[in-house]
Amino acid sequence: MKLVFKKSDLANAVNIAMRAVPSKTTMSILECILIDATTNEIKFSANDMELGIETAVKGEIIEKGKIAVEAKIFSEIVRKLPDNEIHISTDSNLQMNITCEKSKFNIPGRSGEDFAYIPMLEKDKFIYLSQFNLKEIIRQTIFSISDNDNNKIMTGELFDIKDNILKVVSLDGHRISIRKLELKEHFEDTRVIVPGKTLNEISKILTGGNDEEVRIFFTPNHILFEFNDTMVVSRLIEGEYYRIEQMLSSDYETKITVNKKEFLDSIDRSTLLVRDSDKKPIIITIEDGNMELQIKSNMGSMDENIFIEKTGKDIMIGFNPKFLIDALRVIDDENVTIYLLNAKAPCFIKNDDESYIYLILPVNFNANGR
């Protein structure tokens, strides 16, 4: 095999394929990138058995061939080479030569035959949206998946397509995040659970352009994302996702509107007095025109007041400050509206057309000894 690349094309393709290389594995072939130039196109791929990525690379094929090479060292070498043409060749002993200007590296390769191919899927059912929208919708929901593998379903996100609406949902037992997006075309109803890890990795590869499109294909066990010269295939999580509709009551007794930045900055400051271990709630007291935020720990106490617009009853309620921060950080509106029922019921942060809904459960607190 003999190939020639522009450094930037090569570095970019390696970075994309790397996203499917697991950081820890007992199967050393999974730590490799497969370079496949057996056809008229050069393709890099990686596969951790859950998630597979294949990307086409611009480059010149002088002699066809394929080889697998340890991803980490290969990517580091490529990154540190001068910004010029990079020549890659292999010999019959599976040694890979990488040369650029007067620099020459030699690293061991492995037979491409050992490499587990990415499954080929039927490409009939698909939706499409902009890279920007996909990247945003992931960012705005991914924080409330669970990282506890005991409940596999909570480690993924529901992608629910109905009529021409894509609804993305994540939940971890303490909160639910919901984002809705209108699709350009009608699509048949689909409900799948996509692993959070897949979405995290996709998010890192997406350039986020508004004009660039992603096509998402669905099969019974897999999801396939296609964009630019890259395809990402992931297994789906098996099982039935939670019926969240019954948790989304629209009853409320108190409705407030508050400047998002002031509210976020204030809660953010309150966390200075809380160590992760001691789960102190922030106590929010809502009265006409004013919200008081209080926190108290053995490190000290904080007390702040923020102007609000309020309708309905006064209320005093406690929250894990981190949950409020996570939701407020991904809302881009200047003001947010919050609906509350009582001190034991979840609060809802949502906008009028419900294109976002963040449900957060309150925590108990001792109103006197707080």
Added chain:
Amino acid sequence: MKLVFKKSDLANAVNIAMRAVPSKTTMSILECILIDATTNEIKFSANDMELGIETAVKGEIIEKGKIAVEAKIFSEIVRKLPDNEIHISTDSNLQMNITCEKSKFNIPGRSGEDFAYIPMLEKDKFIYLSQFNLKEIIRQTIFSISDNDNNKIMTGELFDIKDNILKVVSLDGHRISIRKLELKEHFEDTRVIVPGKTLNEISKILTGGNDEEVRIFFTPNHILFEFNDTMVVSRLIEGEYYRIEQMLSSDYETKITVNKKEFLDSIDRSTLLVRDSDKKPIIITIEDGNMELQIKSNMGSMDENIFIEKTGKDIMIGFNPKFLIDALRVIDDENVTIYLLNAKAPCFIKNDDESYIYLILPVNFNANGR
């Protein structure tokens, strides 16, 4: 005590004093900053018993007093408060109130009487130089101190003043770094060993301005740095520094000049094939007009060629690549000149007026099995 500050003044002063707060200590009072407003000036200080910092803060004294407060939480609160006036007051129970706009924090303080004062020194003998020069000379030498406490002297740097030259030296048994700086005025001969930690911390506080001055005072056991509104006092390391003059032979058989960036980039790439643990040398082969760099490990091999100007004998010599990188990174010249004697003798990277000298010992290598 009642004080009023501009947020930026307060944040800046806390950051300076924090540099003398140890990250780990069994004496909790050392984790505090002392706020002293008993005179007409507000001073913040911190002291880890080796290193003490005192800085004057702009602010209004409404009621005099002093208090010690846990540095970490205090600095975090100050940093996260809005950019406005900050009011600090204390009550008779040593509780500290921090208010800014509608935000109010309350944290426990400690009696200022518990705080170990920074020693007051005789200020008669001093030199002065620009903040820029002091910061640079530290950066250009600090990397070759030893971090092994078994040999205390190697953990510090020699400050050697003779005639009107300040010479700063560090060494760790494998290499020596020397930088010289001409002082504006003649000063009496002085040789002291300054702890590396002190120099690291000073370096972080110095704004690095060319027009701003630092005065350095010497007493038998201490060194005092005075700049802007800050003074930093440090114990000196006791003992006699190494006689380095006898190691600085000016004999050489080979002299080369090489583009610094090309040389550095090439060595930097070679380290991709070396894990810290396996100490593989980079083998340098010098011939007329060409330097070849080679490294080989079980991860692969590298071979590069760089154009050089050479006078004298051909030579093949091995080095720990990290030591070459450390020295080359702090030399700002476009080309560097290197003097070599033989494969067992140290190499010298130095300029014509010897304002810098970097001595690096070679390592043995097996010329065949390399």
